[in-house]
Amino acid sequence: MGNLYDKKSLNEIKNSFEKWEKETLQNWLNQVPEREKEFTNLSNIPIKILYTPADLEDFDYNAKLGFPGNYPYTRGIHATMYRARLWTMRMFSGFGGPEETNKRLKFLIEHGETGLSLAFDYPTLIGIDPDDPMAEGEVGIVGVSVPTIEDMKIVFDGINMGQVTTNMTINPPAPVLLSFYVGVAEMQGVPYDKIGGTTQNDPLKEFIAQKSYVFPPEPAVRVSMDLIEWSVKNLPKWNPISVSGYHIREAGSTAVQELAFTIADGIEYVRQLISRGLDVDEFAHRISFFWDSHINFFEEIAKFRAARRMWAKIMKEWFHAKKERSMWMRFHTQTAGVSLTAQQPWNNIIRTTIEAMAAVLGGTQSLHTNSFDEPFRVPSEFAAKIALRTQQIIAYESGIADTIDPLAGSYYVEWLTDEIEEKAWNYIDRIEKLGGMLEAVKKGFPQRELTEASYNYQRQVEEKRKYIVGVNIFEDNQVDEIRNVPLLEFDQAEIERRQISRIRKIRSERDKELWERSLNELRKAAEKDVNLMPYILQAAKAKATLGEIISALKEVFGSYVEPPIY
Amino acid sequence: MLSLQYTKYQYKVLVAKLGIDGHDRGAKVIARALKDAGFEVIYTGIRQTPEQIVSAALQEDVDVIGVSILSGAHIHHMNKLMEELKNAGAEDIPVVVGGTIPVIDVDELKKIGVKEVFLPGESLNRIVDVVRRLAEEKKKAEK
Numbered sequence: 001m002g003n004l005y006d007k008k009s010l011n012e013i014k015n016s017f018e019k020w021e022k023e024t025l026q027n028w029l030n031q032v033p034e035r036e037k038e039f040t041n042l043s044n045i046p047i048k049i050l051y052t053p054a055d056l057e058d059f060d061y062n063a064k065l066g067f068p069g070n071y072p073y074t075r076g077i078h079a080t081m082y083r084a085r086l087w088t089m090r091m092f093s094g095f096g097g098p099e100e101t102n103k104r105l106k107f108l109i110e111h112g113e114t115g116l117s118l119a120f121d122y123p124t125l126i127g128i129d130p131d132d133p134m135a136e137g138e139v140g141i142v143g144v145s146v147p148t149i150e151d152m153k154i155v156f157d158g159i160n161m162g163q164v165t166t167n168m169t170i171n172p173p174a175p176v177l178l179s180f181y182v183g184v185a186e187m188q189g190v191p192y193d194k195i196g197g198t199t200q201n202d203p204l205k206e207f208i209a210q211k212s213y214v215f216p217p218e219p220a221v222r223v224s225m226d227l228i229e230w231s232v233k234n235l236p237k238w239n240p241i242s243v244s245g246y247h248i249r250e251a252g253s254t255a256v257q258e259l260a261f262t263i264a265d266g267i268e269y270v271r272q273l274i275s276r277g278l279d280v281d282e283f284a285h286r287i288s289f290f291w292d293s294h295i296n297f298f299e300e301i302a303k304f305r306a307a308r309r310m311w312a313k314i315m316k317e318w319f320h321a322k323k324e325r326s327m328w329m330r331f332h333t334q335t336a337g338v339s340l341t342a343q344q345p346w347n348n349i350i351r352t353t354i355e356a357m358a359a360v361l362g363g364t365q366s367l368h369t370n371s372f373d374e375p376f377r378v379p380s381e382f383a384a385k386i387a388l389r390t391q392q393i394i395a396y397e398s399g400i401a402d403t404i405d406p407l408a409g410s411y412y413v414e415w416l417t418d419e420i421e422e423k424a425w426n427y428i429d430r431i432e433k434l435g436g437m438l439e440a441v442k443k444g445f446p447q448r449e450l451t452e453a454s455y456n457y458q459r460q461v462e463e464k465r466k467y468i469v470g471v472n473i474f475e476d477n478q479v480d481e482i483r484n485v486p487l488l489e490f491d492q493a494e495i496e497r498r499q500i501s502r503i504r505k506i507r508s509e510r511d512k513e514l515w516e517r518s519l520n521e522l523r524k525a526a527e528k529d530v531n532l533m534p535y536i537l538q539a540a541k542a543k544a545t546l547g548e549i550i551s552a553l554k555e556v557f558g559s560y561v562e563p564p565i566y
Numbered sequence: 567m568l569s570l571q572y573t574k575y576q577y578k579v580l581v582a583k584l585g586i587d588g589h590d591r592g593a594k595v596i597a598r599a600l601k602d603a604g605f606e607v608i609y610t611g612i613r614q615t616p617e618q619i620v621s622a623a624l625q626e627d628v629d630v631i632g633v634s635i636l637s638g639a640h641i642h643h644m645n646k647l648m649e650e651l652k653n654a655g656a657e658d659i660p661v662v663v664g665g666t667i668p669v670i671d672v673d674e675l676k677k678i679g680v681k682e683v684f685l686p687g688e689s690l691n692r693i694v695d696v697v698r699r700l701a702e703e704k705k706k707a708e709k
Binding site for chain 2: 134459471482561
């Protein structure tokens, strides 16, 4: 046991607190009332005026917090945390064609970025080629176009894939992009055990939030689990999945919902993998997570701490993991894109700073900081550099990273960590009763919860119960300030033409027989109960395009169409 | 509650996601706000083509088309949509668009016939007001 306070001290504190409320606080309130009727965070949890040890009654230090690197990992997954190694500064980037993105990656590496992260364009995200009619006008806008192994080769031209780790934000086509990546690494002479990085590969949150789904839920989960199983056996340094709360949050959830739905997704994946006959300790250490860091500072810090504690408990008590590493929640964080405003855009630098500080105080393993110009377009080089420098200032100047979990023991932060955890468990119970997250998604449960939460939030903004500086308070209508933001300019139409002509050239020059056979074998494999990864890798090497591989799978699995609920 | 005034007649609005981006938060919030303000709302879901949107608008005989695009491809897609509307002889249906649209693109969108462009941070009240005004104008013109 490690109770923080004995009964006698607690009673004394409670008595003096009551005395303070009656004698001091009331007098002040009589003179100057509070400025809001109720203070709530973004999860609509009411926040009290003051927290004291009385809010942490029966708080068992050892059970709730422990020590960094020890169960339940509330204070951090490593014993040394940032004193030994800073978080990885991983800037999500990509635009235009592979040439433009190669140049941007080199720029970021040159300025001290420590890990790569690829943003793909919409056609790539949903598995169609640049000359597909649906891709018209979309090639290279929100990320890089990578429809073939040849394009991936250009993205990594002059970058040693054995020395960098790369995150790829890609979901239904994840096995295809991973195959391109592995294929190019092989060409560079990098052995499988030196290939490091992450595929997002989180199918359930596609139906809940990100909406770049392709296949219906069940085959979508199968394809994703195939990637994980293959990766665990073949790529020891690869994180085959990044279970993502980010998109759930950006699509309008509260912090509590983000936490609960994402952990419930993770539970579903662990069950799926165990049902394939894998031992939990064989794969659990390769599962990573991805969180949003929103603008309510303490709420986010509490969320990160609760997340680690919950996952450790689930892995230990539900799934009987034995290895410590299986219980670690390792995670990437991105500051909240949705918190940025087009109005007074320079203020976004400040928002991102606050959110990045919360991520670091929450113990993240890697971090992307948004650029201030992202309400308009993918970032300019100038804006991306400020965002990277924001992390470097936190790391090297602020002292925030000099001691582990410095907010532990704060009455407020510990109370809030417990509160968020409890509310998240309630959601997880409801999802369990629906049969787990795959079933819950099929029933539309998290989807409806998000629709409600985002509408509720928007109404709070309209009614000025939640403030956004420059939007519903301190507005100044300085349109010139917006017009003068130097946005990234590139000739999208030209890039689209280039990508189309490249893919057509690749199609005409490849070995037809090899290509056709690889796709036929893939189709046959999809109909059977076998792991698809080797077939997809074979097709990628035979220069089958992204669109062709995904189409072959759609022929077997069908396509998902969402019921339009609002 | 929102200070949304209820409309006298039940106007019909099509809320559509044009292009292939999956960001449907805004479209759904607006669909809901229009519904709460008394409109009949048809929401298309994501990944709609200009042809699908025009065909849904004609079939449902809507008074306004509201398009949501957060992919940055708004100029390209809106050009196609306005063309398609013209080809179908339906250019009397007013079209509005919202999303992650930089202010520098507003003039170009208006030039091709888009009635109103809602930029990030726009209030629901104003969106509802504009949509209602456009619906009323269309009804008046029909008489």
